[in-house]
Amino acid sequence: MTTSAARIDSPTDPVRVWLLIVAALIFVMVSIGGATRLTGSGLSITEWQPVMGVVPPFTDAAWQEAFDKYRQIPQYQHVNKGMSLAAFKFIYWWEWSHRFLARLVGVVFLVPFIFFLATGRIGRSLAPKLGAVFLLGGLQGFIGWYMVSSGLAERVSVSQYRLALHLSLAILILGAILWIAFSLRSPPGPQNASPLPGYATGKVLLALVFLQVVAGAFVAGMKAGSGYNTWPLMDGRVIPDGLFAMHPRWANLFENAITVQFNHRLLAYVLFAAVIWQTSRVVQGIGEGAARLSAVALLAAILGQTLLGIWTLLARVPIELALAHQAGAVAVFWIAVWHVHVLSPQRATAR
Numbered sequence: 001m002t003t004s005a006a007r008i009d010s011p012t013d014p015v016r017v018w019l020l021i022v023a024a025l026i027f028v029m030v031s032i033g034g035a036t037r038l039t040g041s042g043l044s045i046t047e048w049q050p051v052m053g054v055v056p057p058f059t060d061a062a063w064q065e066a067f068d069k070y071r072q073i074p075q076y077q078h079v080n081k082g083m084s085l086a087a088f089k090f091i092y093w094w095e096w097s098h099r100f101l102a103r104l105v106g107v108v109f110l111v112p113f114i115f116f117l118a119t120g121r122i123g124r125s126l127a128p129k130l131g132a133v134f135l136l137g138g139l140q141g142f143i144g145w146y147m148v149s150s151g152l153a154e155r156v157s158v159s160q161y162r163l164a165l166h167l168s169l170a171i172l173i174l175g176a177i178l179w180i181a182f183s184l185r186s187p188p189g190p191q192n193a194s195p196l197p198g199y200a201t202g203k204v205l206l207a208l209v210f211l212q213v214v215a216g217a218f219v220a221g222m223k224a225g226s227g228y229n230t231w232p233l234m235d236g237r238v239i240p241d242g243l244f245a246m247h248p249r250w251a252n253l254f255e256n257a258i259t260v261q262f263n264h265r266l267l268a269y270v271l272f273a274a275v276i277w278q279t280s281r282v283v284q285g286i287g288e289g290a291a292r293l294s295a296v297a298l299l300a301a302i303l304g305q306t307l308l309g310i311w312t313l314l315a316r317v318p319i320e321l322a323l324a325h326q327a328g329a330v331a332v333f334w335i336a337v338w339h340v341h342v343l344s345p346q347r348a349t350a351r
Contacts, residue, residue, distance in 0.1 A: 012121065012184040013184075014116070014121065015116055015121050015122060015126075015184060016181050016184040016185065018112045018116070019177050019178075019180060019181035019184075020178075020181050021108065022105060022108055022109050022177055023174055023177045023178050023181065023334070025101065025104065025105045025108060026105060026170065026173065026174045026177070027174070027327070027330050027331075027334070028101065029098065029101045029102055029105060029170070030167070030170050030171075030174075030326070030327075030330050031323065031326060031327045031330070032094070032097055032098045032101060033098050033166075033167070033170075034220070034322070034323055034326035034327070035094055035098075035319075035323055036094045036095050036098050037163070037220055037221075038319045038322050038323065039090075039091055039094050039319070040075070040079070040080075040091060040157075041090075041091035041092070041094035041095045042095055042147075042148060042151070042157075042158055043070070043073060043075045043095075043148060043151045043152065043157075043158070044070055044088065044091040044092045044094070044095045045066070045092065045095050045096065045099070045148075046069045046070055046072070046073060046152055047069070048145040048148070048149075050103075050141065053099060054099075054100060054103055056092075056093075056096050057092075063085060063088075063089065064085070066088075066092065067085055067088045070088060070092075073151070073152050073153075074151075074152075074153070074154065074155060074156050075151060075155075075156045075157065078156050079156050099144075102140075102141060102144065105137065106134075106137055106138075106141075109133075109134055109137065110134060113130055113134065126180070129176075129180060130180070132176075133173060133176050133177060133180075136169065136172070136173050136176070137173060139169070140166070140169050140170060140173060143162070143165055143166050143169060144166055146162055146165075146166075147159065147162035147163055147165070147166045150162050157221075158221065159221070160217070160218050160220075160221025160222050160254065160255075161221075161254065163217050163218075163220065163221040164214050164217035164218055164221065167213065167214070167217040168210075168213070168214050168217070171210060171213055171330070171333055172210075174330070174333070174334070175210075175333065175337050178334060178337045178338070178341075179337060179341060182337070182338060182341040183341070194345060195343055195344055195345045196282075196286055196288065196291055196342075196343040197281065197282070197285050197286060197343075198278060198281050198282045198285070198286070198291070198295075198343050199340070199343040199344060199345075201274075201277075201278055201281070202278060202336075202339055202340040202343050203340055204274070205271075205274055205275060205278055205298075205336060205339075205340075206333075206336045206337065206339075206340050208267070208270065208271050208274060209271065209302075209332055209333050209336045210333065211267060212264070212267045212268065212271055212329070213329050213330075213333060215260070215263055215264045215267055216264060216325075216326070216329055218254055218260045218264075219260055219261060219264050220322075220326075222255075222257050222260055223257070223317075224257040224258075224260040224261040224264075225261060225312065225313055225317045225322075226316065226317055227257060227258075227261070228240065228258070228261060229313055229314060229315075229316050229317075230314070231310050231313055231314060234258070234261070234262060234265075239262075240258055240262065242256070242258045243256075243258055243259050243262060244256070244259065245258075268306055268309060271302060271306075272302055272303070272306055275298055275299050275302045276299065278295060278298075279295040279296060279298065279299040282295040282343075283295060283296065288342075290342045291339075291342050291343055294335070294338050294339035294342045294343075295339060297335050297338075297339070298332070298335045298336055298339045301328070301331060301332045301335050302332055304328065305325070305328040305329065305331075305332050308321065308324060308325050308328055309325055312324075312325045
């Protein structure tokens, strides 16, 4: 039997396809999460009902009850005072869609997991990893509510710290699922296999991508992109005034909108330079086609994401570009995980 035929008949192929479907749903869920933030919809549902919350209001009385609860929170009283019921329904549906998709991801993960486990397609070594991923998904649901609750009492928006935590965990869960799915394509090999050149720097690059996503969450949480809509300078300066104006100094990294935007820009430059160096090294030094392809794809994705970020900033963050920029960040992370896996010792054994 040929290698390609063996892969077609592999009992893990349905598992891999299932995991990639879950990953795609997480990608969509994160994108809709960005839409809830940009439309100011995240606080429209003021209760956490993990089971009953799947049912939206259907009657006029139910809609009025949900609206009355929203009118009790500071966001309505200080930002959306006088909002109509029709306008409330618009933001409600965005938040409901995000929560519904989160529940759907849980179901799409759990039901096939139980089936594959019962039919022996998931081995003993893989089951604990997938079980841990499911538990992280449950934790993510709790953190989502933890984030929303920060905007229900004293704030008109959610805490940027909790927003960053919520997005970070979603990205980590996505990365874990992708790594497992990619690993199922690689047959087991010797434990002492060597990675391809660029593997260590590829991991550093992946960490930088993750750090940039987290930095983007702080930009979004503070709406830091709404100011200093010029490029490449900020307020006509390479280093803008007020960069570390707050005390204590560390608070500027997370609470000073100038510093938050500056750091996001700076990380973009570092990331772009790093991916150029990595791609050059991989293309010139490795004859393996998948490694070259993944490196070039990552370079193209980061270049596109950088240009999109500049465009979004100069256009003063219109919702369409902002959504595309957030989706682009998740796509870059997806490709970065693939790139590192291609260079990993596990893939090396398959060659």
